[in-house]
Amino acid sequence: MIIILKRNAEEAKVRQLCSELESMGLSIHASQGSDEHILGLVGDTKAVAESWVLAHPVVEACRRVSEPYKKANRKFHPEDTVVQVGDTLIGGDKFAVIAGPCSVESPEQITEVARRVKAAGSSLLRGGAFKPRTSPYSFQGMRAEGLTLLEHAREQVGSPIVTEVMNTEHLPLFENVDLIQVGARNMQNFELLKAVGRMNKPVLLKRGLANTLEEFVMSAEYIMAEGNEQVILCERGIRTFETSMRNTLDISAVPMLKRMTHLPVVIDPSHAAGIAWMVEPLAKAAVAVGADGLMIEVHNDPPRAKCDGAQSLTPDAFDALMEQLKPQLTFFGKTLN
Numbered sequence: 001m002i003i004i005l006k007r008n009a010e011e012a013k014v015r016q017l018c019s020e021l022e023s024m025g026l027s028i029h030a031s032q033g034s035d036e037h038i039l040g041l042v043g044d045t046k047a048v049a050e051s052w053v054l055a056h057p058v059v060e061a062c063r064r065v066s067e068p069y070k071k072a073n074r075k076f077h078p079e080d081t082v083v084q085v086g087d088t089l090i091g092g093d094k095f096a097v098i099a100g101p102c103s104v105e106s107p108e109q110i111t112e113v114a115r116r117v118k119a120a121g122s123s124l125l126r127g128g129a130f131k132p133r134t135s136p137y138s139f140q141g142m143r144a145e146g147l148t149l150l151e152h153a154r155e156q157v158g159s160p161i162v163t164e165v166m167n168t169e170h171l172p173l174f175e176n177v178d179l180i181q182v183g184a185r186n187m188q189n190f191e192l193l194k195a196v197g198r199m200n201k202p203v204l205l206k207r208g209l210a211n212t213l214e215e216f217v218m219s220a221e222y223i224m225a226e227g228n229e230q231v232i233l234c235e236r237g238i239r240t241f242e243t244s245m246r247n248t249l250d251i252s253a254v255p256m257l258k259r260m261t262h263l264p265v266v267i268d269p270s271h272a273a274g275i276a277w278m279v280e281p282l283a284k285a286a287v288a289v290g291a292d293g294l295m296i297e298v299h300n301d302p303p304r305a306k307c308d309g310a311q312s313l314t315p316d317a318f319d320a321l322m323e324q325l326k327p328q329l330t331f332f333g334k335t336l337n
């Protein structure tokens, strides 16, 4: 249920209403927007009669929320959420580009790519240290050493770092990571979602290969229900019957997610396409459809990349892409930061 408060509702009376609701076992998610002050009720609201709520002098209106996601629901929080990672803002009119290699491979590789992608205008550095690979015989990432190299690249270049955690046991190693990624294959690893929900750190949650948008938002709800509301959603392509691309970018997910939730939505065209030349048109589509950011794989030597070389842009190609995106972002009223 959401309760819309009257403009200029008396503070003490609002507090009294909140404590009455809390004594009924509900938790309250307050959202003070520029237009409306909303109380979102989380818990079993069956026993809360609408007539009882409406009789309260500070209440303008109340509505039941039928969707199973509450904290992530735009009805609870009509304004866009803006997530901060270091000095970078994502959401609202703030657009951010996350770029870097699929995996961290050496100190030279990560530092060189970090330098180039920052110079081109991206603000966050990605790089996988723990890699979820289909084959146990493929490169599994540099693991803890990869995290150290990312931290070193951050010191050298100044970009906050984004990297994937695959299980709860590894989380203590991620203390110095700026934005924790939960990958597509772990989107419904509920224990991992709860664990990152207990951290005070932004989370980039990628959509599962075959998950509906409601399942995706429910996974964000798992993180938020634990108290961490700094969640960024990432559409990265889904499984369809099409085989000419690695995945099919579900571009419709952006406007639909923005209607369902208030969370920022970014697009990963690299994993969606699996082909480097398709990253540019998909990135432009992402901007046009209202995404809040992009995650793009860039490698200094794609043919020799240990992972995902075919979809990785060279630093020169990334420069060219960013030059094309900048006027497009201005046209769509987004600020690159």
Ligand code: PEP
Residues within 6 Å of the ligand: 102, 128, 132, 164, 182, 183, 184, 185, 206, 236, 271
């Ligand atoms: C990645 O970003 O490195 C990755 C493995 O992506 P996904 O989880 O979307 O496959």
Ligand code: MN
Residues within 6 Å of the ligand: 102, 103, 271, 297, 307, 308
């Ligand atoms: Mn990859």
